[in-house]
Amino acid sequence: MSMQKKIRWLMLSILFITANAWAQEKPIQGKVTEEKSGQALPGVTVTVKGTSQRTQTNEVGLYQVSAKAGNTLVFSYIGMEPLERVVGNGNMLNVVLKPLSSGLDEVVVTALGIERQERSLGYTAQKVTAKELNYNKQPNMLNALQGKVAGVTISSTGGSPGQGARIQIRGINSIDPTRDNQPLFVIDGVLMDNSTSTQGEGADGRGMSNRAVDINPDDIETINILRGGAATALYGLRGANGVVVITTKSGKSGSIKIDYQGTAGFENVARFPALQDTYTQGWQGEYDPESFWPSWGPTVEDARAIDPTHPAKLYDHVKDAFTTGSQYKNSLTFSGGTEKVTFLSSLSQLNQKGVLPTTDFKNYQARLNTTFKMSEKFTAGVNMSVNNSGGYRGNAGRYIEQLIYWSPRHDVNDYLEENGTMRSYGGTTNPRYATESNRFKDDVLRFIGSANFSYRPVSWLNLSYRAGIDTYRDNRLGTALGFRDLVGERLVDDNGTEAAPGYGFVNVYNQNFRSINSTFVASADHKFSDDFSATLRLGHDLYDRYMRRESTEGSDLTVYDWFSLANAKTLQSETYLEKYRLMGIFGELSFNYKNYLYLTLTGRNDVTSSLARPNNSFFYPSSTLSYIFSDHWKLPEIINNAKFRFSYARIGKDADPYSTSSGLAIYTDLPTGYSGFTRPGLLGDPELKPEFTSTWESGLSMDFFNSRLGFDFNYYHSVSKDQIIRIPVSASIGYVNAAVNAGSMRNQGIELSINASPIKGNDFSWDTRLNFSANRNKVLSLREDFERIEAANEFGYLSSNVYMWLIPGEAYGDLYGRALRRYYSPEEIAQGLDQSTEIDPDRPLLIGEDGFPILDAVANKKKLGNVQPDWIGGWSNTFRYKDLSLSFLIDARVGQERYNQLANFYSAFGMAKYTENRNDHMVFNGVLADGNPNTKEVWLGQGIDPSTGFNYGDGYYRIIHRGVSENFVEDASWVRLRSVSISYSVPQKWIQNSIVKNVQLSLTGNNLALWTNYAGFDPESTTTNSGSNVDAFAGMTYPAVRSFLFTLNVGF
Structure with missing residues (x-):
């Protein structure tokens, strides 16, 4: 055998042996x-x-x-x-x-992007990871945070596609309801705008987005919530309400990875109010198919005897007016790199259709994150994202109101005549036609970008710099079909202006926003000995903001469906320009003794453009102490880590731009049709001072049983003084409001987080986390010439309006309104006890000679509740069995009240379920003026009582019940099953020979169950936009939705 063949056989043998x-x-x-x-x-x-x-x-x-x-x-x-x-x-x-690794050794991203070990922090900061954030597949990152962080209240203001959400940390700290009370948002070091613009006719009720909706939650690596003045001190006055620090995902060195995620699902209205289905259209029991009154007629049976065309049963018109929504989302991520350069690029697309017909939302985003390691001493990075979002927004409040006036005797979805005009009855507007013909659309194009570098010339010195920009253009278009003057055509008043109702309009709104921030930090470390070291940081910070709003509204269209300003007979234009700049210098000095005792001192001086000299420059300090006593003392073996912390901070806050001057404003309603100048609504004060908040905070965190059980407890106390408020002034001086320093407020509360892993096996595990917080708020003082400030009010029939008043000594968010009169003896009345604003629940109702309860005087408003919850909580759980996992979240908000305006209207129009007893007789429980028990029986119906012949007029529900605010300020506490998610990871052995690296299938349900005494759609949904401090009124709002989503994740 030749040598060549021997070598060949040897190689084959080696390969055979190796293969075996x-x-x-x-x-x-x-x-x-x-x-x-x-x-x-x-x-x-x-x-x-x-x-x-x-x-x-x-x-x-x-x-x-x-x-x-x-x-x-x-x-x-x-x-x-x-x-x-x-x-x-x-x-x-x-x-x-x-x-x-100990949780205390974990690196946390703190203020200005500074990374510090958790053990060194003398304040509380809670982190939410990507996995915790995204298992419930919420498209708005704020909704994804609900129930997952102690001390943080997040309210989904409604279920509209893209609808905004509100976030508050540790309650309300500003008396002025017009001030932004939401935290600062920072993404990869860039200060990000999270405002909710309500520019546009009716936009306040259309569920506009908060701008955090532009961030794709799938791009987020972690979110750190910084609470309290010490945690946010380096951000200066911008961090006065707390800070949400977002870190997006970055690439890692190695081969290119590709990840795809696709989600598809549907949604429907989660909960409907209970409506009566016995009585039909008409008034005082008389049937009339053209009547404006939807439900004060006879029973369906009696109506059918009169009108054979009457349906056998009433339409469920409120449910019929909503449809099934849908959600589709796709995202694709590429990542990888070398030891010198890494990158992550993502593309995402979201398409939502709402349960209210004609509403939708689309969101398209591209992101690129890069890092560059030039040398061991010099690194740099560039992050950028482009986003295009928007959609058609329905005026849900008006839609719900029109459904109240619509009689369930008629099919609300049969809304078009053969000629394309509105089909209706009497003078009623069909809600479906109105929402189809009156449209509002927004289109937002946004860019967020930053560049940063870090240079360490020597081992003890680091220099870092970051510059970022956040800019967007928000274009909005509102249109309504005009009147065609066809035979039998009905006028739709909402499709026009007050001067030309029903004759159509086209409104164009544009907003341009741009902010730039620049931060330089120099950090120096020095080790005095093996036991003692220090770090000094000095820096400069600049923030510049520009905003321009323009609008042109055209009404009375010549051609009914040509939506061009050239087609409008009347035009009205407005322009608003705002500029703002803030510059700060800061320092931080940290001491470390034996890695268990840390002292940190900070100071910052800001100069703001919104205040006049010398009040525009102000300094505020902070100090924190962290003591890891588990590393200092020998504790029982079951204790792994134990840390005590204490902090004090004083944070300043400036005014809104142009609050120090009055100037002139453009006036467009001159009879000549030309524009002129007039005084603005706000009287400025050049002597305005910054408001300051002093915060004390202490906490304790411990881990047990090899970190299988742990808790974090925190107590805080803060007082805000010299608050800047816009107060009403006499119209005789030519202004509406004045900006003044007036008032102080206190917040104090506790926060508790408990995390545990009760079961941690190879095949089966259970991880759980409980978050709890309670905040107590009090308005300490107002200006001497003010007994109270009216923050907001909402209409109610028969003077049953509900008011949110701010009164010294009372809590922010107290609601006042008209109540039923209670019995007081003549002696008590002489002492003025009946004039108290408090309702005594032990006192009996005062009944009149007619047998009905007596309404209290309109001027004698009573305190009916408070909008702030007594406590909030969230309980999340994850169970894993091999490749299967189950996660669910339950959250609660307890001890809050809301004014349910929808219930007030349902009472007035005979829609509420409880009005089915309108033909009953009853004796109201209470006493007469002489103190004797009431025994008189009365009828609850309208018109003539068939039993007695007595005429009861409009009936109990319209004469009395609808006029009592007390009846409609409801307990809005709730506990809900926020989300459930089941995930299955395909075993590696099934895909190990393919290009696919991992596959996961998920089924998610959101808002699956709600336990509440509230009678409306959902107590979390409010009639105010997500940027408002007023969270008091509910009812006529976009209903909350229940969603079911299927998700596929594939990695290559």
Whole structure:
């Protein structure tokens, strides 16, 4: 045999032997030890990844398992970091396990992007990871945060596609309801606008987006919530309401990874109010199919005897007026890089259709994050995102109101005549036609970008700089069909202006926003000894904001469906320009003693353009102390970590731009048709001073049983003084409001987070987290010449309006209105006890001679409740069994009241379920003026009582019940099953020979169950926009929705 053939046979033999070695199982054995002590670890689970084969180490740490060369062994043990090792050609495999890192050693992104170990922080900061944030697949990142952070209240203001959400940290800290009370948003170091613009006719009720909706939650790596003055001190006055620090995902060195996620699902209205279905159209029991009154007629049976065309049962018109919504989302992410350059690029698309016909929302986004390592001393990065979002917004409040006037005797979805005009009855507007013909659309194009570098010339000095920009254009178009003057055509008043109702309009609105921030930080470290070190940071910060709003409204269209300003007979234009600049210098000095005692001092001086000299420059300090007493003292072995913290901070806050001057404003309603100048509504004050908030905070956090159980408790106390408020002034001086320093407010409360892993096995685990917080608020003082400030009010029939008043000594958010009169003796009346604003629940109702309760005087308003919850909480759980996981979140808001305006209207129009007793007789429980019990029986119906012949006029519900605010300020506490998600990860052994690296299937349900005494759609939905401080009124709002979503994740 030739040498060439021998070599060939040898190579084939080697390949055959090698193939057999890799293909055949063999016994693998070894020893598992602990890194620090070197001691053997008994009970370590050893699993052959992707198979059912597993074993455990014995009492001396030895194991044996059958595996093939190339298989991966997974070593897991409580309190140790999991370890994976690939089986080679040998049979011995010894491993060393490392203890799990302490949570105190975790690096946290703090103010201005500074990274610090959690152990050094003397304040509380709670982090939410990408996995925690996104398991419920919410398109708005704020809604995804609900119930997951202690001390943070997030309200989904409604269920409209793209609808805004409101976030507050530790309650309300500004008396002025027009001031923004939401936290600062920072994404990758860029200060991000999260305002909710209500520019446009009726936009306040159309569920406009808060601008955080422009951020794709799938791009987020972590969110850190900074609460309290000490945590946000380096951000200056912009962080006075707290800070939401968002860090987006970044690429890692290695081969390019591709991840796809697709979500599809549907949604429907989660909950409807209870409506009566017995009585039909008419008035005082008389049937009239053209009557304006939808439900004060006879019973359906009696109406059918009169009118055979009457349907056998009433339409469920409120449910019929809504449809099934849908949601589709796709995102694609590419990431990878080298040791020198990494990148992550993502594309995403969201398409939502709402449950209210004609409403939708679309969101398209592209992101690119890059990092560059020029050398060991110099690194840089560039992050940017482009977003295009918007859609058609329905005026849900008006839609709900028109449904009240619509009689369920008629099909609300049969809304078009053959000529395309509105089909209706009497003078009623069909809600479906109105929303189809009156449209409002927004289109937002946004860019957020930043560039940063970090340079360490020597080991003890680091220089960093970051510049960022946030800019967007928001274009809006409102249109309404005009009157065609066809035979039988009905006029739709809403499709026009007050001067030309029903004759159509075209309104064009444009807003341009741009903010720039620039931050330089120099950090110097010095180690005085092995036990003592210090870090000094000095920096400069600049923020510049520009905003321009323009609008042109055209009404009375010549051609009814040509939506061009050239087609409008009347035009009206307005322009608003706002500029603002803030410059600050800051310093931070931190001391570290033996890694268990940390003292941090900060100071910042801001100069703002919104205040006049010398009040435009002000300084505020902070100090924090962190004491890791578990590293100082020997504690029981069950305690892993124990930390005490204390902080004090004083934070300033400036005024809204142009609050110090009055100037002139354009006036467009001159009889000549030309524009002129007039005084603006606001009287400025050049002597305005900044308001200051002083905050004390202390807390304790501990971990037990190898970090299987832990808690974090915090108490805070803050007082805000010299608050800047816009107060009403006499019209005789030519202004509406004046900006003044007037008032102080206090907030104090507790926050508690408990996390546990009750079960942590290789096949099955259970992780749970509980968040709880309670805040108590009080208005301490107002100006001496003010007894109260009216923050807001909402209409109610028969003077049953509800008011939110701010009164010294009372809490922010107290609601006042008209109540039923209680009985007071003549002596008590003489003492003025009946004039108290408090309702005494133990006192009986005062009944009149006619047998009905007596309404209190309109001027004698009573306190009916408070909009702030007594406490809020969230409980999240994740169960994992092999490749299957189940997660759910329950959250609660307890001890709050809302004015349900919808219930007030339902009472007035005979729609409420309880009005079905209108033909009953009853004796109201109460006493007469002489103190004797009431015994007179009365009829609740309208007109003549068939039993007695007495005429009761408009009836109890319209004469009395609808005029009592007390009846409609409801307990709006709730507990809800916020979300449930089931996920299945396809086993690796099924896909190990393909290009696919991982596959996960998920089924998610949101807003699945609600437990509440509230009678409206959902107590979380409000009639105010997401940028408002007023969260008091509900009812006529876009209903909350229940959604079901299917998600596919594939990694390549």
